[in-house]
Amino acid sequence: MKGKSPQRFLKLLRFFFLYIYTVSQKFPKKEKLKSSKTIENLFLEGNTHSKFPLKIFFLPEDNIQTNLAAFAVPKRNFKSAVDRHRVKRQLREAYRCNKQLLEEIHGKKFVMLFLYLGKVKPQYSELEKAMVKLLKKIKDEMSHDKD
RNA sequence: ACCGCAGGUCGCCUUAUCGCCUCGAGCUUGUUUCGAGGAGGAAAGUCCGGACACCAUAGGGAAGCAUAGCGGCUAACGGCCGUCGGUCCCGAAUUCGUUUCGGGAUUAGGACAAGUGCAACAGAAAGGAUGUACAGGUAAUGCUGUAGUGAAAUCAUGUAAACUCUAUGCGGUGAAAUGCCACGUAAACCUGCGCUCGAGGGUUCCCGCCCGAGCAGGAGGGUAGGCAGAUGGAGCGUUUCGGCAACGGAACGCCUAGAUAAAUGAUAGGGCCCCGAUGUUAAAAAUCGGUGGACAGAAUCCGGCUUAUAGACCUGCUUUUUUU
């Protein structure tokens, strides 16, 4: 009984934090980039940034409701489908946890594609670092343009 | 008890937080709340066989492909089971020439007495051609035997995973099939062939049958969304009966992924197992360390085959050691 109460307190605290900071950490179907036409357009006209082991293609788009994101891992670097899939999932997770960085720029929406360039399976923490760095870079650039 | 072989089963567990997909329910009808479910034995390779769909409710012949002792199982099969023969290994008996019996492994195993091809080297001679040595025999002769060469030597020579023949089976395409809905454009332009004297199509060719006004190429324009197909099935489990077995029948119970730029995850902790080190006479316990926990991710669905696979468990057989 005595041991339970601090644990409960911590739980509540965590809930509080999550509620305040991450308004929406969800990543439903609607936020996935699916149309092959827009992807082709993205490759043709989009800008790129890279921070090893990630590379991002992005393009501002007007007539969409939310940011759209897609993830890719080349078959050349990972032969096993299981490994490819796993890296993709980790990328998706990293984006999901950090996508609120982009939502602070109001008015502009993006289409983007993350490409994994490494040849070995990554640690999640490295991926997350790279992801944060890239998103911040875009944010800075875009808010600069606005001014 | 240990080692090896064969067959079979399983193939990490659990807690918290944050997510993903499907289905059901609730209402405040929304980027919501609650509940239930969410990868494999190979999902893999795509090597076979089906179901299903469309093309004539699929015809005749040719070509092509596949299979190959015999019998059975099956929706079907190139699969599986049984059995005969061949080859190899082990053991026992034996007249020690080998043969017989038992056990195991393996086997694409029809036909060269229809025709054609090929048969290196060696050898006299490799299929219509000849003849060495020795012995025997004859009226006479490679007429006969042995030796010698070779995988094979006159014996219907060997070879069909050589062409081929025989028997059997196979129409084609493949969920990117097919049907419906929505959106959009160009029913336009150029060249060739054709419109009942028939282009073209029915996915190799010919015949037959059917369809019948477009077809082929060029440049260019539009779209590349949704729903059905599509997840209840040759389904799974238990018991029992028939059968040597593969498998089949009956009864009872169960519902078990359905994505589509493609869900089934991420992070942190605990346990279990494995490896290494410390420890100990030896073992055990304990402690510390490990990007340690195989192979691998459904894509219309089933039945096989093949290949990859850390570790754990079960059954049978063999060998060695100890005890009785």
Next chain:
RNA sequence: GGGUCAUUAACUCAGUUGGUUCAGAGUGUCACGUCGACAACGUGGAAGUCACUGGUUCGAAUCCAGUAUGACCCA
């Protein structure tokens, strides 16, 4: 999801259909010659389990089956 091919010396390829005489060419490489020296040229040599594993056969780079790797095609 479905289909078609390839793999021979360090590199680029013949040979494979039709089996034994069979592993060969060019480039590169090594040695020698030529030259005062180098290039070029000439002569000679080395280098391969014919991708791997089985099977058929007297005999397999070649025939058959499986595996691995690579390439290409189909809306």
